[in-house]
Amino acid sequence: MARLTPNGVAAALAGDTNLKPVVQIVELRGVNVNGVGATRGERFRAVVSDGATTSPALFAAQLGDHARSGLLRRSSIVQLIEYVINDVRARRLIVILNLEVLVPECEIIGNPIILPETGFPNPNPTRVEQFNGAPQYGLMSGNSSNTTTRPTDNISMFQHSIAGNSNFATRPSDRTPAIQPTVQPSYRPEPNYKNHGTIMKNEAPARIIPISALNPYQGRWAIKARVTAKGDIRRYHNAKGDGKVFSFDLLDCDGGEIRVTCFNALLDRFYEVVEVGKVYVVSRGNLRPAQKTYNHLNNEWEILLENGSTVDLCPDEDSSIPTQRFDFRPISEIEDAQNNAILDIIGVVTSVNPCTTIQRKNGMETQKRTMNLKDMSGRSVELTMWGDFCNREGSQLQEMVERGFFPVLAVKAGKVSDFSGKSVGTISSSQLFINPDSDEARRLRQWFDGGGRDASTQSISRDFTPAAxxxxxxxxxxxxxxxxxxxxxxxxxxxxxxxxxxxxxxxxCYTSCPNMIGDRQCSKKVTKGITGNWTCDRCNKEFEECDYRYxxxxxxxxxxxxxxxxxxxxxxxxxxxxxxxxxxxxxxxxxxxxxxxxxxxxxxxxxxxxxxxxxxxxxxxxxxxxxxxxxxxxxxxxxxxxxxxxxxxxxxx
The missing domain is CATH 2.40.50.140 (Nucleic acid-binding proteins)
Incomplete structure (x- = not known):
């Protein structure tokens, strides 16, 4: 037997998020949020009931597996452990962050009635229904002159009526023993968040929630997280004119990650404020679907900062938030990875090649350095460093290898290339960690020093030097x-x-097209016409001079x-x-x-x-x-x- 919390829905909607009401799910279905389908992670919404009244509810992304696996279904009885209340189109919505399934399936309890558009019970209902002598507070059908308490009274009434409430659930086949809801401490915000800006009238600082609980239905939110990566300023030109943009990545104590992006004036406001490794409280931003072409983080959303957004530094270091989160892949698995996939790898550096200057197809010069990594999977891979990585981490690694010490290198967000075998290269958001303090690094070091140095490995990459x-x-x-x-x-x-x-x-050799398409040369075969110019069928252009290719x-x-x-x-x-x-x-x-x-x-x-x-x-x-x-x-x-x-x-x- 599992008792529903009397007036639990009304009390929750009134804003008391310290309650942990026991409710029943009377409707459940999957939805697409902002047009994002199942490929980006299906969300589930429901109608929850306390036996008398109901409320619409939305499950956080991390609870989706409960519904997909069948653990959570229509008629399940659950206890709401963590939740927030959001106002959506003039009505209130319960966003469920965490719950405990008490009874997976049973009969629908009571005669639940849908609340008005405001999400609150009607203060002057026409009928009070009773079940087994216990009053039920909510909007009911009928024409009785009896009245019920207002929402503020309902919250306190909960303390006096729970013992007498006889709402209970039974499985269709048999009765279940009584289940006592687990009482857990509520999630409270850290006290060191301060809103240094002007606080609007009747508005307190937003409640801090986990990154995994963010959803586009929330009007006000705040997250506390550490900056793990900060991108460079990129400039662009489009139909609206010139602009600039930068992004940074956040990681919270629950392991949730999300990317934050700033444009133009907001870039000027926040670029110097944000530092890698520091902890911030970020609030008031627009959630939009993540652009997976550029955003490799495991989150279906990203944050776009707006004029009302705040990014406040936490003065006290929070040791509960890790400095970085890795999802290491063995080098042997890179053989089957798709081209341009973004992944994390860790290995022992066995050789480092000198830094070279190359000319890109767009005519710009850049630095390039290659090295080889091996791990316990019996494979080695070529890592290509570009730009500043070559003279920063690259020079340090070359010096260490030349001294006879082979360091462990962890690569965060490396990009897979399948040209001439498989290799991994750095991109603007990549991060390199030499001899990181992690269990994976310690295991690799122990393996390498204990015999892995001389173990035969097979390269999955092309080799740039005879030494490899x-x-x-x-x-x-x-x-x-x-x-x-x-x-x-x-x-x-x-x-x-x-x-x-x-x-x-x-x-x-052959005569080729010299036209540049973006940062690449066309290079298709061209023919000389009667005008004496060279014609490219692909570009549909004529050129006075052609190029030559082997x-x-x-x-x-x-x-x-x-x-x-x-x-x-x-x-x-x-x-x-x-x-x-x-x-x-x-x-x-x-x-x-x-x-x-x-x-x-x-x-x-x-x-x-x-x-x-x-x-x-x-x-x-x-x-x-x-x-x-x-x-x-x-x-x-x-x-x-x-x-x-x-x-x-x-x-x-």
Missing amino acids: SRNEVRKTVAQIKDEGLGMGDKPDWVTVKASVIFFKNESF LLQLQIQDHSGTTWVTAFQEAGQELLGCSARELNALKEREDPRFADTMLACLFQDYLLRLKIKEESYGDERRVKNTVVKVDKVDPSGESKFLLDLISRSSALH
Whole structure:
């Protein structure tokens, strides 16, 4: 038997959130909030009853699994542990943050009546219904002259009438023993929040709630959380003119995360205020669906600050709020991750390459540095640092590795790339933590120092330096055909040690479109028209000058046989040491340096990184080998690879 709290709905709607009323769910259904469907997390709304009156209610996102699993259903009896009251379209709504299911299913109790639009009981009802001698306070049908108490009286009446109330629930099949609701301390705001701005008349500071409880139905709210990441100022231009924007990420003591965004004047107001690692109370913002293209946090909402928003620093450090939240993925799982996926990884840094300056396709220069991470999953991955990461954390890591100390590195919000295998790169919102104080880091350190340093690992990435060749997938030319590489749904990525023995030098490049589309060059083949200009069918434009890009057909050979491969722009430049435009100019001038350049790379040993995939040419299907990376063979690196291969073969026997 479970007793419903008399006048529980009215008391809750009157604003007494310290009550923990026992109510029954008389209606329950899933809804789409602001057009956001099940793919973003379905919400559930309900009608709750105390046996006499009812109120609409909305379940917080974290309670959705209760309804989806069937634990929570129509006719369930629950105790409301945490809830807030919101005004929506001139009526009041109970937003349930936490509850306890007392009876999963039973008969509907009493004759519950829906409240008026205000959400309060009618102060002058026409009838008072009684069940088993206990008065029920609420709006009932009928024409009796009896009256009931007002909402303020109902709250105090609860203390006197609960003992006499005989509302109870039974399962359809049998009666259940009495269930006493669990009394838990209410959620109270921290006392150190102060609203330094002007407080409107009859308005107190908003009640602090967990991030997970935020929903668009709330009129006033406040969250207390730590800033875990702060983005740079980005400038944009659209139909409304020029603007600027920045975002920062928040983490609260319950592990909830959410992104906050500020535009223009609000950026000027809050950018210098927000510091990574500090705890703030944020209130009064607009909740909108998270833009998952740019927002990787596990939350269906993000906050857009408005003119009335406040971001107040908490003077006292709150140790209950963690400094960062990770969701680490083993490196072996990155092999199956989708391109552009955002994830957290942790591993031991085994090698760091020097920092280089590269030119992006938009003409801008940036810094780039690569390194390799390995973990206990038996895989290693290439991490690419961009921009400031190269000279900040990158220089520190290179110095540590050169001294013979291999640090543990945790990457928050790395971006997966599937170009030439799988790799992880930094983005503007990425964070790097060297030797973090965490259980995962301690386990990795113990494993690495206890033998993991010498454990064989397989790289899931392409290798930029011969020093990393010990982790690559090495094949011979004969094995490409014998093992049927490239015949599956996905391409195979292998490294072949071979020599170039022949070029097709009559068609080593093609004329390409120089037009920039965003930050990328079109690069489609162009043809010369009767006007003398170059025409691109894709861009539908004419150009006085065209560009030139490599399209090399090479024959390579190792001790097992020969095969044909294709090398495009980047690989061609690595092989020949000059651009396609420069080499074409030598050919047109019949400069003898053209032949010298082509002959210089013949019969030299290279490590050729190949992408092998079956493709269709008309009605014919054949395997295509594409060179994606070219390295000259380094005797030291090759010796290490062969010694590792011998040691692994010996261990198997």
